[in-house]
Amino acid sequence: xxxxxxxxxxxxxxxxxxxxxxxxxxxxxxxxxxxxxxxxxxxxxxxxxxxxxxxxxxxxxxxxxxxxxxxxxxxxxxxxxxxxxxxxxxxxxxxxxxxxxxxxxxxxxxxxxxxxxxxxxxxxxxxxxxxxxxxxxxxxxxxxxxxxxxxxxxxxxxxxxxxxxxxxxxxxxxxxxxxxxxxxxxxxxxxxxxxxxxxxxxxxxxxxxxxxxxxxxxxxxxxxxxxxxxxxxxxxxxxxxxxxxxxxxxxxxxxxxxxxxxxxxxxxxxxxxxxxxxxxxxxxxxxxxxxxxxxxxxxxxxxxxxxxxxxxxxxxxxxxxxxxxxxxxxxxxxxxxxxxxxxxxxxxxxxxxxxxxxxxxxxxxxxxxxxxxxxxxxxxxxxxxxxxxxxxxxxxxxxxxxxxxxxxxxxxxxxxxxxxxxxxxxxxxxxxxxxxxxxxxxxxxxxxxxxxxxxxxxxxxxxxxxxxxxxxxxxxxx
Numbered sequence: 001x002x003x004x005x006x007x008x009x010x011x012x013x014x015x016x017x018x019x020x021x022x023x024x025x026x027x028x029x030x031x032x033x034x035x036x037x038x039x040x041x042x043x044x045x046x047x048x049x050x051x052x053x054x055x056x057x058x059x060x061x062x063x064x065x066x067x068x069x070x071x072x073x074x075x076x077x078x079x080x081x082x083x084x085x086x087x088x089x090x091x092x093x094x095x096x097x098x099x100x101x102x103x104x105x106x107x108x109x110x111x112x113x114x115x116x117x118x119x120x121x122x123x124x125x126x127x128x129x130x131x132x133x134x135x136x137x138x139x140x141x142x143x144x145x146x147x148x149x150x151x152x153x154x155x156x157x158x159x160x161x162x163x164x165x166x167x168x169x170x171x172x173x174x175x176x177x178x179x180x181x182x183x184x185x186x187x188x189x190x191x192x193x194x195x196x197x198x199x200x201x202x203x204x205x206x207x208x209x210x211x212x213x214x215x216x217x218x219x220x221x222x223x224x225x226x227x228x229x230x231x232x233x234x235x236x237x238x239x240x241x242x243x244x245x246x247x248x249x250x251x252x253x254x255x256x257x258x259x260x261x262x263x264x265x266x267x268x269x270x271x272x273x274x275x276x277x278x279x280x281x282x283x284x285x286x287x288x289x290x291x292x293x294x295x296x297x298x299x300x301x302x303x304x305x306x307x308x309x310x311x312x313x314x315x316x317x318x319x320x321x322x323x324x325x326x327x328x329x330x331x332x333x334x335x336x337x338x339x340x341x342x343x344x345x346x347x348x349x350x351x352x353x354x355x356x357x358x359x360x361x362x363x364x365x366x367x368x369x370x371x372x373x374x375x376x377x378x379x380x381x382x383x384x385x386x387x388x389x390x391x392x393x394x395x396x397x398x399x400x401x402x403x404x405x406x407x408x409x410x411x412x413x414x415x416x417x418x419x420x421x422x423x424x425x426x427x428x429x430x431x432x433x434x435x436x437x438x439x440x441x442x443x444x445x446x447x448x449x450x451x452x453x454x455x456x457x458x459x460x461x462x463x464x465x466x467x468x469x470x471x472x473x474x475x476x477x478x
Contacts (some may be wrong), residue, residue: 060223
């Protein structure tokens with residue numbers, strides 16, 4: 001594939017067998033198709049759905065269904081674009097590699113290290129959330145004990161064969177899918193009034209209690225922002241696909257089922273929640289929407305059941321974020337965009353990259369205990385809007401790569417973006433719209449400014465590197 005003239009540093013990573021500098025070893029292909037399928041399926045069901053949805057419901061009321069549908073449509077477009085590029089050129093660096101090839105090495109550097117930082121901070125946040133769940137069951141313990149335990153376990157998991165990561169995620173995802181599946185079935189039975197002790201609510205909770213838009217368009221916009229960030233993490237499946245035996249098939253399958261997964265798990269469960277119980281029910285704010293519905297349906301031990309599911313979702317996120325961050329860091333290092341000594345691969349695993357990301361995660365956790373309102377909050381703000389930056393680079397890279405593929409290798413277009421280039425531009429417009437919405441809210445505005453500043457710093461470093469590498473190449477030719 002031709003590179004743009006501005007991309008001076010050639011990518012040294014090709015497909016799923018990226019070779020690290022001087023290591024003589026490559027990533028393994030230990031992930032099976034069932035691992036990828038369940039990672040893709042379970043990746044949709046995260047703590048953002050179980051925990052974060054309460055803020056969206058409080059802001060938007062019943063219109064949260066519309067908010068999740070709109071943001072879900074945007075995510076489907078992003079995943080389709082990413083799937084097109086990943087199926088054509090599978091790589092452990094995923095969108096960072098695509099951005100480098102299509103836009104320039106500075107773009108791959110910027111989006112790659114921003115995503116790595118996002119996942120490392122997310123590791124700390126998810127581990128702290130899991131510790132909070134454990135404290136409810138063991139109130140006499142300290143949160144740092146649980147954080148340390150979880151971090152050690154999943155660092156160990158990621159240091160061993162990638163198949164171990166796949167197995168953990170397979171069973172985590174299976175449990176999450178089973179839990180949300182049971183919830184959806186119980187909710188539907190309650191809506192139709194066939195569950196013992198319930199009566200069909202009709203549309204009373206959708207149109208009553210202030211109507212479908214109880215807080216107007218402003219409430220819907222706040223709910224839309226909350227729903228957008230709940231979808232973060234779906235990109236990991238395209239990173240994992242590079243370590244499977246058949247990455248093209250794996251990516252294609254995951255992307256093609258994205259539509260019904262998002263519609264069923266997110267939009268479907270939101271519709272059930274606001275149909276079964278009033279959106280303003282105090283139990284939603286107190287216990288969370290899923291527990292509130294299960295309690296209303298008189299499901300025994302509903303709170304404890306959901307705490308177990310939430311714990312599984314949080315631990316799954318710790319595991320997946322450590323994996324995703326380490327593979328992205330390794331990809332950057334293997335392309336000369338990080339310290340070469342961290343790029344060694346042992347037994348098919350980039351263990352030094354894993355340790356780098358785990359160390360950053362440990363550091364972030366320490367900051368949360370020592371300076372929760374300053375340094376840790378700064379970290380959270382720096383990556384607060386990072387997923388939108390990632391999506392922006394994905395759309396831009398796909399816009400440029402598609403033309404090259406059509407011209408030079410049309411046979412690689414196994415997965416095609418719908419209605420190209422119209423829907424790609426629609427997705428870019430949607431991303432810009434979300435960014436503008438963030439400017440309207442003070443807290444969101446702070447996150448946007450911090451993330452923007454972090455992105456500019458990375459872009460400047462990337463551009464300086466690109467210029468210096470370009471001059472070095474010119475001198476070498478002379």
